[in-house]
Amino acid sequence: MSQDVLTTETNRRQLQQIIAGLSDGVILLELDQTILWANDAALAMHGVSRISDLGENAKAYAKRFALRYRNNHPVPPENYPISRVAKGETFSDVLVEVTPVDDEERTWVHNVRSMVLADSAGEPESLVLIMDDVTEWASAEQRFEKTFNANPAPAVICRLSDLRYIKVNSGFLEMTGYTRDQVIGVSTYELDILDGAEKKDLAIQRLREHATIPQMQAELKLAQGGSKQVIVAGQPLELHEEDCMLFSFVDMDPRHKAEIALRQSEERFAKAFRLMPVPTLVCNAEDQVVIDVNEAFLDTLAYSSDDVLGKTVAEIDFIDDKVARARLFAVLEKTGSLDRVDVRIRKKNTQLIDCAVSADTVNIQDNSCYLLVLMDITERKRTELELVAAIEEVMKDASWFSRTLIEKLANVKSVNSPQLPSVSFTDLTARERDVLELICEGLADKEIAARLKLAPNTVRNHVSTVYSKLDVHSRSEAIVWARERGLFASDWRSKPSR
Incomplete structure (x- = not known):
């Protein structure tokens, strides 16, 4: 055996001893693509216990293990990392999913790089495939992806190194009318999600500092023109080992429309309340404090606004019979409404009139109230x-x-x-x-x-x-x-x- 051969064999044994205990998986190949050796970590990352289980060479390996890219596309056998290094190609950070052909339930995610070892003359002597098991990281990434895409709240992710959007969920696309291609890869200058923000300077400062952006109102431009009022907030995160910012949004349009509808409803109620020709009052359901009365109430009972507003029904004492008053509100509390109950009403000048009282429970500014309508039936009673x-x-x-x-x-x-x-x-x-x-x-x-x-x-x-x-x-x-x-x-x- 020549000295060169002995030297080569010695170097390989020393190299094997060095890498045997590494946590990274290492596979050594001959120049003819024969799998020469693998450490325990590499075997474990393939779910095997012997080097022969990996296959005799790169072609045999391709028959025993199916590889997919992270986008779920299959890797052609000629593009397997082991085939590429066998051709003398060097590469780094190749992410692949590895699944045994005979056990499709088991899958690992490898981050693979290659090395070509040269002899003293600079000629290739051995090929090395180095892999890192990133299965747990990939699982976490996958869970995040599923959660991000399934989240109904509109959201985009911006890469902070170049301020370009790298992810967008369906909620954002539906809210704005953009397509995915109109967002992914676009910079924040082209699609400014902070446009019209009430604290835009603060938001930009926090973005530069990679810090949390508090909730604030902003105006988001839509794909078909126009804009939409939103609440936007930003949360820094790390994605694919890059600093990013997750922007989430709340569509203000439904709330704005609801507020308009509520305001219009309250305006209609107020107008009808004022214009009703019969005495009407609104009091708090809890303590019967009078919140409002119409002109007909003041005219018929000869009170002024100061006489009644802010006072309880008991303090005003316009219901002549205290027992009847207590029974009336007891029934209201129990059933929520009354229909034409005869009650004797006392005017401010102590004159008595007969009224048919109808009442219902209404909600005013999130407070439960009673609406009482007093129909004067004095003449009918006399007849x-x-x-x-x-x-x-x-x-x-x-x-x-x-x-x-x-x-x-x-x-x-x-x-x-x-x-x-x-x-x-x-x-x-x-x-x-x-x-x-x-x-x-x-x-x-x-x-x-x-x-x-x-x-x-x-x-x-x-x-x-x-x-x-x-x-x-x-x-x-x-x-x-x-x-x-x-x-x-x-x-x-x-x-x-x-």
């Missing part, structure tokens, strides 16, 4: 009372009326509007229920006394108590009260009309 008085005179002795006629006369005087919740039938004593039942049969006090074997004065006391508990003032109202609740239905059906 009704005159009619009722006439009916009452006739019904003092209802024994000779038919049941149908009693119902019709009683219903004439009943108020058409719904009333606030009142006493229940169970609130009456057993004797009071008996008295009410006989009233509904059309019996006079003397007849009830005879039927129940009671003194006439006792019966009159029971009748008075029933009227008081039911909040009625006559036999006809008591009959209507019972009929509305379906009481004594069998008695009504069994009584023949006279």
Whole structure:
């Protein structure tokens, strides 16, 4: 064996000893493309334990491992890093995905570079393939890519070294109308996303400093002309080992349109509120503090604005019956609305008027409020009372009326509007229920006394108590009260009309 051969073999053994423990994978090839040796790291990066498992040479390696670029395109066998170095080519930072042909579930990402070792005469002697396992980094990059592209919030990434856009997601393209080719590779000077920013000087300074850009309003030019109001912010990050800035956006148009629609709605409400010909007020639902009243309220009740605004309904005290007021707001709190409930209203000069109150819950500037409308029914009430008085005179002795006629006369005087919740039938004593039942049969006090074997004065006391508990003032109202609740239905059906 010649001295040159011995020297070469010695150098190779020393080289193998040096690189055996390296974390980088190393594969040595002969000039004829034969795989001569590989360290443990290189074997592990291919999922094998023996050098022979890599293949005898570059062609055998290509049959055992499928390579793809990071864009998922397959690498032709002649462009495999091992084939390129076998041709004596030197290169660096080639990223490839390596997958065993017989196990497609396993994949590594290698960052590969090559070296050509020369002898003392400068002639190529050995070929070296050096690889770094960047699988974890590539997985993180892939997760970032998926998240970035799937994020509905518009975003672009700008490379800080030359201020050119290197990534854009679909949210940005949809918002602006640009195509991907109109953004990628374009500089921030051509597509100025900070144009019209309220703090543009600060944003540019932070961009130069590679620092976070706080949220600020800006005007973003659109592909088809025009512009869009947005909120933009920037966050520095490192991508592909380069300093970059991630810009994210919030489209202000939907919010702007919603604000306009809300303002127009509030203006329409305010106009309608002012022009309503009936007394109307708005109070806070929580504490009943009056927020606003219309002119009709002030004119009808003879108050000034200072008398009512900022004060509670209780302080103004325009609802004559405090119990009725408490019940009214209790029902409002429970159901959220009222429809034509009869309430007696006191003017500032203490004059009383009858009103049908309707109310609903409204939201004003994110506050729950009650809108109360007071319909003056004083004249209608007066007419009704005159009619009722006439009916009452006739019904003092209802024994000779038919049941149908009693119902019709009683219903004439009943108020058409719904009333606030009142006493229940169970609130009456057993004797009071008996008295009410006989009233509904059309019996006079003397007849009830005879039927129940009671003194006439006792019966009159029971009748008075029933009227008081039911909040009625006559036999006809008591009959209507019972009929509305379906009481004594069998008695009504069994009584023949006279």
